[in-house]
């Protein structure tokens with residue numbers, strides 16, 4: 001599938017338009033859910049960390065430090081990607097599946113358009129741009145949610161939290177999170193595009209393709225999560 | 234001109250096209266008729282390469298389409314307009330954007346020219362008022378007409394229509410037939426139409442190929458069809474009592490006007506076409 005994607009675009013402007021459209025779809029379309037899960041993910045992390053760190057010798061700011069690293073290293077990239085595999089992946093698979101079943105892809109093909117290049121490539125590129133951005137946003141929101149939860153429940157004061165955030169910060173962790181989110185973004189878009197583009201049959205198969213693409217991309221995301229962690233950390 | 238040479242196609246162990254040869258002439262409306270499931274859509278899709286043939290050749294103005302690579306096919310396809318049986322409109326776009334799409338992709342000229350061309354095409358299919366609607370908001374017949382507008386917007390050299398008038402009322406249907414015929418003659422297009430509409434057959438069948446169980450059963454023009462003695466063809470075309478009577482009247486009319494002699498002479502000069510049996 002990848003090979004057929006790269007050929008000279010018939011009309012650069014139309015490809016660009018398609019790319020922007022996909023960016024909006026992926027970015028704006030899934031911002032709401034990313035917002036909500038990030039806040040709660042951060043909040044829960046803070047509460048659980050506080051619950052486990054009962055030793056009075058350990059300063060409270062450590063909670064913030066642990067929350068920060070957990071979110072940046074694992075929760076923001078992986079959890080967000082799992083959710084995006086559901087939101088973005090199923091959308092891509094069902095959109096392409098519907099286009100396949102209703103012969104819209106054939107219609108494009110007949111016009112002399114490289115459908116893989118026109119339909120799939122902009123989606124993958126848009127995912128590669130937008131998913132890391134969403135992951136970054138998710139990281140910030142997660143830390144913020146963690147702070148709010150800590151303060152609201154009286155576990156930690158805002159100052160202590162901020163102090164904890166600055167303790168022992170490693171930029172490499174952010175690089176690691178970005179590397180993960182690029183990988184996951186690519187997996188989500190390409191897997192779902194593959195299953196959607198190759199749908200055969202009718203409406204029922206669109207549903208199946210979209211479910212399969214979510215399951216497969218989730219498993220691949222988790223697998224790559226483990227592999228990247230083993231390699232890069 | 235599109236030539237089909239002994240096209241074969243099967244799905245699994247079911248043979249759909251069992252060696253079909255035909256010539257689709259330019260400047261003429263070429264009809265493929267046949268019962269539902271006789272392989273018309275498959276044949277059309279083979280011609281444009283959406284389905285790969287198992288055996289045989291397809292020539293576009295002498296160039297072998299079957300052995301072309303993707304790039305060479307793309308060049309030919311930019312001269313193809315096609316209406317799908319299910320219309321295949323892009324449902325994320327309005328009617329206007331649908332028709333605009335091929336122009337935006339391949340057209341040259343200013344946005345205003347393109348917009349004008351789109352309006353012109355929509356006007357020709359009687360859809361000016363629906364320009365801003367989405368495919369989900371229009372009727373099946375309207376979708377067909379949008380599909381036609383989209384197929385002709387780039388002035389194609391080859392036009393394929395899979396059942397352009399199924400789902401249309403007789404009047405609109407006639408309008409579409411006339412439009413296709415006009416364009417075909419005006420721009421010398423090679424037009425191929427799948428249909429089971431008898432009005433279309435009589436109105437614009439310059440060249441008719443009758444398909445029966447994956448084979449070409451009969452070939453000829455709409456003038457010859459009323460003289461045909463092919464039992465299968467007659468059962469198919471003149472299915473109702475009413476049509477049988479109409480056929481006899483038409484035969485009588487043509488006989489008494491002496492036009493049939495001319496037609497027979499034309500046919501003798503064209504061995505590819507014509508009935509297997511001679512009319513009495």
Ligand SMILES: Nc1ncnc2c1ncn2[C@@H]1O[C@H](COP(=O)(O)OP(=O)(O)OP(=O)(O)O)[C@@H](O)[C@H]1O
Pocket residue numbers: 244249267268269270271272273274275276318
């Ligand atoms: N992709 C496919 N896979 C398997 N069989 C197919 C496929 N497409 C068509 N067929 C079979 O080929 C036969 C001919 O189908 P086709 O769509 O060409 O009929 P048609 O003449 O266009 O009929 P209609 O007038 O109803 O549109 C049918 O029996 C159909 O089951």
Ligand SMILES: [Mg+2]
Pocket residue numbers: 273274275318395427
């Ligand atoms: Mg058909």
